Amino acid sequence: MEVQEGELVYLSGFGSELASEDPRCPGSLPKNQNNPQRCPYGLYAEQLSGTAFTVHRNANKRSWLYRIRPAVLHEQFVRLPETPNGIVPDFTEFPPEPNQLRWLPFDIPLKEENQVDFVDGLKTISGAGNVHSRNGLAIYVYTCNVSMNNKALYSADGDFLIVPQQGVLDVTTEFGKMVVKPGEICVIQQGMRFSIKVRGPTRGYVLEVFGTHFELPYLGPIGANGLANPRDFLHPTSTFEDVTGKFDIVAKFQGKLFQAQQNHSPFDVVAWHGNYVPYKYNLDHFMTINSVSFDHADPSIFTVLTAPSVQPGVAIADFVIFPPRWSVAENTFRPPYYHRNCMSEFMGLIKGNYEAKAEGFAPGGATLHQMMTPHGPDVQCFEGASHAKLDAIRVAEGTMAFMFETSLSLAVLPWALASNKKDNNYRNCWQGLKSHFNQGEP
Known part of the structure; x- marks a missing residue:
């Protein structure tokens, strides 16, 4: 089912097998097979897997992307400098703290003082486990005031559940675009490249989980209906960028940040299909x-x-x-x-x-x-x-x-x-x- 929201069109349904192609290139989604010898429009076929190939079919998560250039086309990754409140790979090294804790609202940087985008504004508050064993989670607060211009982020460690508190997020992904407002959430799953534009002072929260994916809870005696309904989850539709120039790809890998450069936009997916996609949800539903x-x-x-x-x-x-x-x-x-x-x-x-x-x-x-x-x-x-x-x-x-x-x-x-x-x-x-x-x- 398609849902219209302003100038954007979303596909709805949690965990569904979905498909989308940019209307500028009709027929760009290959017919009958995932990896033809020659893709329409001279595109490259690329699979993004969110689970092992051999898990049960009802748990298997993967999507096929048909893009102008494959994601492998980038320079070498270089380690970015660390900050004391940034990304953490292992939470076992910190001393225990059993007390009840409360924090006042975290400050948003003023543009005159400091320009901070979403990546630079991520601060780890808490977490458990570690990314190496693929078991645990991290909790962040983000505060930022400028957009991620010509920059994309992906996490090789886990899924990002983003909860905006102040400021609208314009989220561009390989699958298309999403506008996420306070009162809504979005989930960017492991490995998906995304960029966030902001419209002024922006603040929110992020939950990252390692080694598993978010799903709807079992309803048990509640029955078939209630809580968050699958039809209310919205997914972006394909809209590609065929843009050349300097782009930075930031990888969150084993709890550290690395950066590689490439000479084209990472958001050049013309068509896609699968059940491993980013999504948003309005909490009012x-x-x-x-x-x-x-x-x-x-x-x-x-x-x-x-x-x-x-x-x-x-x-x-x-x-x-x-x-x-x-x-x-x-x-x-x-x-x-x-x-x-x-x-x-x-x-x-x-x-x-x-x-x-x-x-x-x-x-x-x-x-x-x-x-x-x-x-x-x-x-x-x-x-x-x-x-x-x-x-x-x-x-x-x-x-x-x-x-x-x-x-x-x-x-x-x-x-x-x-x-x-x-x-x-x-x-x-x-x-x-x-x-x-x-x-x-x-």
Whole structure:
């Protein structure tokens, strides 16, 4: 199914076998076979594989690209200088940090002071595992103010799930273009080259997973419909650039950045087909499921995408949102309950005010609660919810919070712990919780 959005056309459907050709070259998609002896229009056939060739067919991810020049046509990769808050290959070297953590909104560089594009603006906050064993994840914040002009990035390490918080992203990929606004997300899968243009001060979050791909969670007893529906995921359609000149290709490889030059645009794909493609999703399309009787559903009921581990039901990472919804549960403490979790929880705020924190958690900031570290509503939220009249009410109106949840224990980078954006008084939000115990009264 095609979806029109402004001047762009998207194909919809999560995990579908899709195909697209640039209308300027009708018939550029070969018929009946993937790798003909001579491709139409003198194109090169190139396969991009996201899984091993021999995995089960229902799990196999690959796409065929028909391009003007093959991706191999570039100069030698050269290692880029490292920064102390940049890309990290291995998270086992950092000291453990069990405390509840919160950061104020991260500063966006001013153009007059410093020009920073998406690649230069990536800062690793936290992560687990390592890229060499292909097991783990990395969490980044990005802040930038200029576009990636004649520059493309790809990660050989994993999938990028990008969550814009401020500023519109014009994303060009080998498969076509996507416009991604705050309130939407996009996923650029392992190995896909992309470039991001911005329209001013820009900030957001990135979750990268190693060795697995994002998929829709199983719905189980929910049935066929609900949460994120496959038809609402949009994929770009082919639009090629036949442009020559100097282009930089930045590779994220084994947790380091390398750069190679080439004399043509990497976005010269005229046609493609397959099921391994970039995609975007509007979070407003999420169909929330919640309690309509009593008690509080687990936050996993708000999972948009999951990157599963080898253990059934346990994720390397879940992407969870807390969108506007109705709350109707009877005789129930409605905000998130106090809990200690065998999963680690990194939260960000796109807009509004999170329902379980009265203040301090602001758009563009973040919190991290490590596995088994207790957390929950602050004093004001607890007292208010404990005595509230339980009418049907809208929760989180005008708000969109999200969580990167993982079964792994997260390391925190030293720069993030030393940052002046770290809220050193975060734990004070619980210090006013007092005992209401009365032994003589149930």
